[in-house]
Amino acid sequence: MAILTWLAVALIGLARPTLAAQAADWASRSIYQVLTDRYALPNGSTTAPCNLNDYCGGTWSSIIDNLDYIQNMGFTALQISPVDKNMPQYTDSGYAYHGYWPIDKYSVNENFGTAADLKNLSDSLHARDMYLLVDVVINDMAYEVPGKGPGTGQLGPGAVTDFSQFNPFNQAEYYHPLCNITNWNNATDYQNCWFSTQYVALPDLDTQSQAVITMSGNWIKSLVANYSIDGLRIDAAKHVDPAFLPLFIQAAGVYAFGEVDSATAPEVCAYSNLTGLESYSVYYSMIQAFTAGNMTGLSQMLNAVQADCENVPSLQNFAENQDQTRFASYTDDMALAQNALTFVMMADGIPKVYQGQEQHTQGGATPDNRSPLWTTGFNTQAPLYNLTAILNAIRNHAINLDGRWVTQPSLELYLDNSTMAMSKGPQDCQTLTVYSNQGSHGGSWQLFVPNAYPPNSEVTEIITCTNIYSDSIGHLNVSMNAGVPHVFFPTYNLDGSGLCGTSLKTGSINNGTTANAVKSSASKSTTARWPSLVAAAALLMSVCLL
Secondary structure (H helix, E strand, C coil): CHHHHHHHHHHHHHHCCCCHHHHHHHHCCCEEECCHHHCCCCCCCCCCCCCCCCCCCCCHHHHHCCHHHHHCCCCCEEEECCCEEECCCCECCECCCCCCCEEEEEEECCCCCCHHHHHHHHHHHHHCCCEEEEEEECCECCEECCCCCCCCCECCCCCCCCHHHCECCCCHHHECCCCECCCCCCHHHHHHCECCCECEECCEECCCCHHHHHHHHHHHHHHHHHHCCCEEEEECHHHCCCCHHHHHHHHHCCEEEECCCCCCHHHHHCCCCCCEEECHHHHHHHHHHHHCCCHHHHHHHHHHHHHHCCCHHHEEECCCCCCCCCHHHHCCCHHHHHHHHHHHHHCCCEEEEECCHHHCCCCCCCCHHHCCCHHHCCCCCCHHHHHHHHHHHHHHHHHHHCCHHHHCCCEEEEECCCEEEEEECCHHHCEEEEEECCCCCCCCEEEEECCCCCCCCEEEECCCCEEEECCCCCCEEEEECCCCCEEEEEHHHCCEECCCCCCECCCCCCCCCCHHHHHHHHCCCCCCCCCCHHHHHHHHHHHHHC
């Protein structure tokens, strides 16, 4: 069944309308993800407590008040929680503070603010040349199943659902019949049965129904238009009919990123010709690389994704999100955290950082991974905050110099089970990133990276602002110590980045957004495999018109 699902995705993709401009533009962006309820409070408090199963008070307006914190890390896009009205009841699973239990698609969640507040957030982001990415739920609606504690609150055979409480999907014919998912590896189960039937029931929309397709398209078209949304994150994308996705994205008219939670490249990549994706298979391998010592496994997964996925530049890299254990709860080792963050920012694809990763916030299973950011005091001196700003600055600078930095795949120059060196981009803006999983107790040693740069090239390590030279045949000798990552860039082309004492180019993608990176780095120094996304899309369109 899984093979048939992948085949359906592939065939539908051939006929889909392309969103080429949006795809190419999004590939140059970097995304900061917030949970709207947990980012900032309207009164500016940094000490207010938060019951993690309750609404805690974050709003769209309080995000606006704290955009400098995000933009000063160099991010050029913001992802927020689903915006539609959710069920109001407190359940055994808590309140719908996260936004994933919708009841009315045409009303906004008043806990987050008014429709005018949401529009103001969109306008405020656009005034900063930042994009708005909205998480959307298309798989189900939600209602409370009364009951408290184990063995209660469970829908049984013959249960009756009042579908009239939902807008616009207010009739039983819009849903699959009640059934529980019993095999999460079987597409028939996870696409046709209900995601949850206890405490909070999630009636599963029949996305093969023409009525549901039309109604969903009308809703998303109005949502995007009303709030000038630039992109969508599609929650639980693999749980809907694959044929539904391109129709939904076409109706939206903006680029979209799908959630396909799988540790295998073929299953994730089966959807890569439809939409951008959260790169889950890489995520799982990356966690193993930096917490369990399996760097070779990460290398193998990167090769598999390059072989199996279309539009690798449109895959989102992440180390944390609202559903996964935070990295700092796997290990509190700061060097390993620095490596994971550096991988997210510098690997092929679009970086996405979940609020709190830059503060090394801990949190295990849900809801512990959804703690409020405000309790960190929005610390702009935190080590990972400054590292994020530096990495965004060099990534944005490389893209400003040559857009091929985005589209050219990385090249592995060195690999052992604790160290990996990856080269990316054309020669004039080539980054060389060295990752280590040895941790902060790792010793001092010399890493010999072959064919790193042209012979006798001066390059700057942009985190420490130290300069070294390649040898007469282009090899680079890198001093490794305490397991920290390294990022190198051609010294002669560093001007305009604002890093290591250089100027910041006016009008660049990161202009005005890297104050912390500039300050940090200046204080340390006194000295083709993928075609263009646009071209590929144009070729596809010409074929489709024949």
